[in-house]
Amino acid sequence: MAASGSSEFISRCGHPNSAWQSQNAVTRKEKRMNTAPNGGQARRIIRQRAMALGVDTRGKLGASPAHRKPRLSRAKTFHNLPPMNNPSPVRRKLRPPNWLLLVLLVPLVAGCASRSVPEPAAPATFRVMTFNIHHGEGLDRRVDWERIAAVIRAEGADLVALQEVDRGTARTARRDLTAELAALTGMTGIFSNNFAFQGGEYGNAILSRFPVRHWTNLHYRMLRPGEQRGLLLAEVEVRGRPLRFLNTHIDYRPDDTERLANVEEIAAAVAAWVGQGSAVIVAGDFNDVPGSRVWRRLGEQFHDAWELVGTGDGFTFPADAPRRRIDYVWFAPTNGLRPLRAWVPETQASDHRPVVVEFAWP
Structure with a gap:
């Protein structure tokens, strides 16, 4: 101083x-x-x-x-x-x-x-469900799509493949089942019409919690008379990345000729995507069991998620006493996509039980 x-x-x-x-x-x-x-x-x-x-x-x-x-x-x-x-x-x-x-x-x-060390980020996950909803009719023979929506919400599904979906038919009071389920679950709904029925339409649908960028519906080349079947394809954006999500319901007859033809068309439809390493998931009711020719053909291009991470037999049909595994979630082993776990929720909202698979996508 x-x-x-x-x-x-x-x-x-x-x-x-x-x-x-x-x-x-x-x-x-x-x-x-x-x-x-x-x-x-x-x-x-x-x-x-x-x-x-x-x-x-x-x-x-x-x-x-x-x-x-x-x-x-x-x-x-x-x-x-x-x-x-x-x-x-x-x-x-x-x-x-x-x-x-x-x-x-x-x-x-x-x-x-x-200077503290940050915790490693957990991989991004999402859940896929496939569910044959039997136009909303449960084992008690009541049409109740609110029960279907409750199952979807309870399982926390982000992408849902629905089969046997009505729109404007007499048996479901001319209602748009896809739109109603989308509203009840807070998701985006896509409906694909495969054939006319009872004054309305019948086909498959997708519910998505992710943005839908593009979608289309392909009709299979059917080899014999019967119900027209189709393949619903959607491109959704999962956290900024494109994912191809496909939904189908193929022929149910004992002879697998039609089913084999259907899966060949599936393979052709996604060949370019898989070859480019894109993330692809195919879900639906395939009306055939593990080890069958249909199952083996699909396994040449995709992985059966249940085989990798499922616990138990994975039976889905019939819902009250399941004896067969005919509902699947398949995925292409590319782009880092991998299943973490899979389960079959118990429900009587339809004649099928759904399959849920949780995926990680780093």
Whole structure:
């Protein structure tokens, strides 16, 4: 602290004498007497005068020049001087305000937090369901699409492949089942008409919690008379990436000729996507069991999710006492897509039980 500032400070405290000037006087005399032959007596005199002024010189006299500067004793430091009604700027500088301490500490705390190691991000997951809903008719023969919606919500499905869906038919009171289920689940609905029925339409549908970018419906080339079957294809955007999601319901007759022809068309429809490494999922009612020719042909291009992560037999039909596994979720082993687990919820909302698969997509 400069001598002029100290003198101003002391004088504003109401002291008649300047402590700093007195110290300077003592220091100059101390230097002269320390070099005199009778240095011991000189030091005693200096101490006596210094103590009278409140200057602590113990251990300092006779030391090296760097340590000769006297200092105020603890008994009469600035902090112990009488209180002032109007503190000087010098005193205000000695004690920084609390807000300044906070400002200085915040970057330190933030710096410590920024050095912490972040937890590894969990892989993004989503759930796929396939469900033959039997136009909303349950085992009690009541048409109740609210029960169907309740199953979808309970399982937390993000993509749903629905088979045997009515729109505007007499047996479902001319209602649009896809639109109603979409409203009940908060999802986007897509309906594909495969043939006319009871004054309305009959086919498959997709419900998606993700944005739908494009969709189309392909009719299979049927080899013999019977119900027209189809393949509903949709491109959805899952967290910024495209996913091809396909839904189908193929022929039910004991002879697998029609089913084999249907799966050949599925393979052709997705060949380009699979070849490019795109993420592809095919779900639906395939009306055939594991180990069959239909199952083996699909296995040449896709993986059966239940075979990899399912527990138990995976039977889905009939719903009251399932004895057959005919509902599947297949996926192309590309683009990092992999199943985590699969299960079959118990329900009597339809004559089939649904299959749910949870996928991870890093």
